Amino acid sequence: MTTRAQISEAAQFIRENTKVTPRIGLILGSGLGILADEIEDARHIPYQDIPHFPVSTVEGHAGELIIGDLEGTPVLVMAGRFHLYEGHDAAKVSFPIRVMKELGIDYLLVTNAAGGINESYEAGNLMLIKDHINMMFRNPLIGPNDPDLGVRFPDMSNAYDVELRELAHRVAKEQGVQLKEGVYAAVLGPSYETPAEIRMLRTLGGDAVGMSTVPEVIVARHAGIRVLGISCITNMAAGILPQPLSHDEVMETANQVKGMFIRLVKGLVREMGA
Numbered sequence: 001m002t003t004r005a006q007i008s009e010a011a012q013f014i015r016e017n018t019k020v021t022p023r024i025g026l027i028l029g030s031g032l033g034i035l036a037d038e039i040e041d042a043r044h045i046p047y048q049d050i051p052h053f054p055v056s057t058v059e060g061h062a063g064e065l066i067i068g069d070l071e072g073t074p075v076l077v078m079a080g081r082f083h084l085y086e087g088h089d090a091a092k093v094s095f096p097i098r099v100m101k102e103l104g105i106d107y108l109l110v111t112n113a114a115g116g117i118n119e120s121y122e123a124g125n126l127m128l129i130k131d132h133i134n135m136m137f138r139n140p141l142i143g144p145n146d147p148d149l150g151v152r153f154p155d156m157s158n159a160y161d162v163e164l165r166e167l168a169h170r171v172a173k174e175q176g177v178q179l180k181e182g183v184y185a186a187v188l189g190p191s192y193e194t195p196a197e198i199r200m201l202r203t204l205g206g207d208a209v210g211m212s213t214v215p216e217v218i219v220a221r222h223a224g225i226r227v228l229g230i231s232c233i234t235n236m237a238a239g240i241l242p243q244p245l246s247h248d249e250v251m252e253t254a255n256q257v258k259g260m261f262i263r264l265v266k267g268l269v270r271e272m273g274a
């Protein structure tokens, strides 16, 4: 159970370690941490130093908060995120979003590595998240609701902000970047899906599958933060291609598309921060 005292303690620690007031929060998914190198006047704060923060345990997740300037906008970047499959509960995984809200962040740009379910996708595509399907059977809002943090039953009908999505399509078009748009299905992991599970998720309307993002987005919407989500399709989901899935492939593909990913995110931050 996250308390306001824990949120305030973490936020106060971060304030003491930077003079920047961030406007946009970014979460960098597996293999996408390279964007952290683009932050100017960066202040690096390891997660283990921040009160009540978990620490990252997954390869491809650096495990530090970076606060600084990106394209003229003060940002707070999570270089490395937390996952349910690491053993954290959904409230713990999404605790950083509570802290971002306390620090005054209005926008969350969440990214992840995901498997492509939609067979028109291919590894290396970027997908704008238009909606999600929560197949984690977990919810970060379980338990007593603190009305100062948000309502008991938050609306999720525009979880992935339609205006921000229009902005993303405009920026991608200007950059000549192909940007798919689809539904992100979230599962617990850490095992990848069986081919039968991928067929099920396709039937349910999923275009991509991952193991994160949903707890963070639910808390962001509870807190009134506007959300934009981008999946890097790092592999085709199980059963589509005659090859096994691996985290190495996930990180290799993310590395191959990092230039396009960084350019798009910088363009988005420039527009969102304007």
Ligand SMILES: O=P(O)(O)O[C@@H]1C[C@H](O)[C@@H](CO)O1
Binding pocket: 028, 029, 030, 058, 081, 083, 111, 112, 113, 114, 189, 210, 211, 212, 213, 246, 247, 250
């Ligand atoms: O943190 P994200 O969702 O980007 O990482 C994805 C999901 C798993 O953590 C990992 C599996 O390869 O990639």
Ligand SMILES: Nc1nc2[nH]cnc2c(=O)[nH]1
Binding pocket: 113, 114, 115, 116, 187, 189, 191, 192, 193, 209, 210, 211, 234, 235, 236, 237, 238, 245, 250
């Ligand atoms: N669940 C899941 N997460 C991923 N992250 C990157 N690729 C995949 C995948 O195929 N399935």
